[in-house]
Amino acid sequence: MPILEDLKEYAERATGLRRPGRRKAATLARPRKPHTVRFKDDGLVPNHPRWPLIIYRGAIDLGESHDPAAVIEDLFEANGWGETWRDSIYDYLHYHSRIHEVLGVASGKGRVRFGGAKGRIFTLKAGDVVILPAGTGHQCLSADDDFLVVGAYPPVGTYDECRTVQDRPRALKTIPKVPVPRKDPISGSGGSLSKLWKKAR
Numbered sequence: 424m425p426i427l428e429d430l431k432e433y434a435e436r437a438t439g440l441r442r443p444g445r446r447k448a449a450t451l452a453r454p455r456k457p458h459t460v461r462f463k464d465d466g467l468v469p470n471h472p473r474w475p476l477i478i479y480r481g482a483i484d485l486g487e488s489h490d491p492a493a494v495i496e497d498l499f500e501a502n503g504w505g506e507t508w509r510d511s512i513y514d515y516l517h518y519h520s521r522i523h524e525v526l527g528v529a530s531g532k533g534r535v536r537f538g539g540a541k542g543r544i545f546t547l548k549a550g551d552v553v554i555l556p557a558g559t560g561h562q563c564l565s566a567d568d569d570f571l572v573v574g575a576y577p578p579v580g581t582y583d584e585c586r587t588v589q590d591r592p593r594a595l596k597t598i599p600k601v602p603v604p605r606k607d608p609i610s611g612s613g614g615s616l617s618k619l620w621k622k623a624r
Contacts (some may be wrong), residue, residue: 428492428509428571441490448497449611451486453550455479457615462538467587468518468560469594474620476537477554478545482609483527485550495527495552495573504575504608506582511570512563515586516540520594521601522580524555525608527573533566552609554616558598577604 435442443451459475462468483498485491496507504525512526512535532548539560547553555561557580563570576582580601585594603621607614 425510431490432492432496432509435490435493441488442493443489443497445497445501448494449501451484451494452498452609453482453484454610455482457619459619460537460543462542462559465539465541465560467591468516468539468542469520469558469591469598470518470538470542470560471556471558472599474556476556476559477616477619479552479554479609481550482552483550485529491529491549492571492573495529496575499525499527499573499575499608502606502608502611502614503604504577504606507573507575509571509573511566512561512572514563516560516562517584517586518558518560518594519555519583520557520585520590520597521583522576523557523601523604525552525575526555526561527552527575527608529571529573531567531570533570533572534564536560536562536564554608556620557601558594575608577606577608579604 458478461475462470528547528551530549536544606612607616
């Protein structure tokens with residue numbers, strides 16, 4: 424599916440077909456109360472020492488007139504979150520120690536565990552969005568065949584992938600240094616992200 428989605432994205436970006444554009448995408452965001460979850464360091468996965476995972480349920484009106492993945496990409500990019508990709512979520516436990524990540528579900532359903540082996544399992548479906556502070560473990564446990572996720576990153580930070588106990592010493596130093604993004608990937612500068620992460624202690 425990733426290769427087919429890459430080709431589809433390329434064609435859509437080249438032609439503009441089935442893409443709402445950034446301005447229109449911003450109108451497709453639905454106001455939703457954020458659900459927050461905190462995870463402790465489990466010995467392998469550090470998680471974030473201060474900031475919670477944020478889940479917005481049904482946060483995007485995917486409609487039928489646009490490609491759902493393109494809607495999510497345009498919305499994330501309108502709010503400064505880029506380097507987008509289309510795929511599922513890896514089926515092995517991993518985290519990022521030098522950057523935050525946002526995941527938007529374009530289609531299907533998947534059971535994803537956040538926070539590491541001692542974390543929590545959530546069923547994610549089309550329209551849901553999850554914002555992971557640096558250090559948050561994530562792993563797809565099972566998914567529909569059409570489970571498609573769009574991921575993106577804020578402009579500040581560097582992508583890395585941590586999986587082993589050997590990654591921990593460096594990760595423990597870098598995770599707290601990743602700054603709060605200037606905009607929420609769904610609702611921009613007026614969104615919940617900066618409030619939730621800045622006041623979280």
